[in-house]
Amino acid sequence: MKSKNNKFAIRTTDLKKIYLTGLVKVYALNGINIEVKSGDIISVVGPSGSGKSTLLNMISALDRPTSGKILIDGVDITRLNDKTLSKFRNRRIGFIFQSYNLINRSSVKKNIELPAIVAGMPKKMRGKRVSDLLELVGLKGLENRKPTTLSGGQQQRVAIARALINEPAFILADEPTGNLDSKTGNEITDLLCEINHKKGATIVAVTHDLEFADKTRRIFHLRDGLIEKETEGFSYNEACKRA
Ligand SMILES: Nc1ncnc2c1ncn2[C@@H]1O[C@H](COP(=O)(O)OP(=O)(O)O)[C@@H](O)[C@H]1O
Numbered sequence: 678m679k680s681k682n683n684k685f686a687i688r689t690t691d692l693k694k695i696y697l698t699g700l701v702k703v704y705a706l707n708g709i710n711i712e713v714k715s716g717d718i719i720s721v722v723g724p725s726g727s728g729k730s731t732l733l734n735m736i737s738a739l740d741r742p743t744s745g746k747i748l749i750d751g752v753d754i755t756r757l758n759d760k761t762l763s764k765f766r767n768r769r770i771g772f773i774f775q776s777y778n779l780i781n782r783s784s785v786k787k788n789i790e791l792p793a794i795v796a797g798m799p800k801k802m803r804g805k806r807v808s809d810l811l812e813l814v815g816l817k818g819l820e821n822r823k824p825t826t827l828s829g830g831q832q833q834r835v836a837i838a839r840a841l842i843n844e845p846a847f848i849l850a851d852e853p854t855g856n857l858d859s860k861t862g863n864e865i866t867d868l869l870c871e872i873n874h875k876k877g878a879t880i881v882a883v884t885h886d887l888e889f890a891d892k893t894r895r896i897f898h899l900r901d902g903l904i905e906k907e908t909e910g911f912s913y914n915e916a917c918k919r920a
């Protein structure tokens with residue numbers, strides 16, 4: 678899976694996605710070309726329905742595009758078969774959802790270590806990673822709790838720890854603060870900035886939270902399935918860079 682051209686961690690070429698719903702075609706992505714460097718932190722903003730989630734789902738291999746290429750560290754993931762793609766997702770991508778997507782009947786610890794069990798990580802190493810991550814996300818001592826006994830912000834911290842357990846090179850987040858009040862949302866975005874800074878993970882986050890977008894280095898503005906423009910996050914230097 679090595680490639681010669683891995684100057685960019687993420688590179689899409691004329692990426693298109695058409696959803697077929699009955700007889701109606703929905704043109705969700707109409708030719709997206711982006712290039713993201715390794716270790717960068719980027720936000721994607723735009724009106725509802727502009728294709729933000731679709732773009733993130735394509736990059737994270739949750740779904741396949743209709744046409745175009747997606748190079749991740751130089752590998753065109755659109756050419757991988759389903760089995761290789763699942764393995765790629767498990768090892769290389771940490772995904773954070775708006776509604777946390779935790780397993781409510783399992784403990785915090787079990788939720789966090791699940792992707793590591795899938796990856797075949799030895800139990801001892803899993804235990805060590807879980808306890809390091811609980812510390813990082815500020816949930817020490819809560820490992821045996823069930824998610825429903827935690828606040829929204831705490832549940833998102835569990836989801837972030839789960840996303841990090843296999844030390845992925847990429848963290849993709851779809852409206853990670855969408856269900857949180859602004860103070861808690863700020864704590865979560867600061868944590869994402871800290872992870873970008875400390876772990877060097879490349880982060881792409883879809884957000885409606887313009888304060889968060891402003892902390893990221895680049896902001897892609899989507900409209901009707903196209904990148905309408907790109908701007909800089911003006912707080913990046915004071916916020917994410919120093920986190
Ligand atoms: N699974 C799907 N089936 C059909 N249409 C979809 C599906 N997912 C998204 N869409 C449509 O694609 C467009 C882009 O959606 P989405 O990527 O979810 O936008 P955003 O995240 O910016 O709100 C919208 O018109 C939406 O209705």
Ligand SMILES: [Mg+2]
Pocket residue numbers: 729730731
């Ligand atoms: Mg969306």
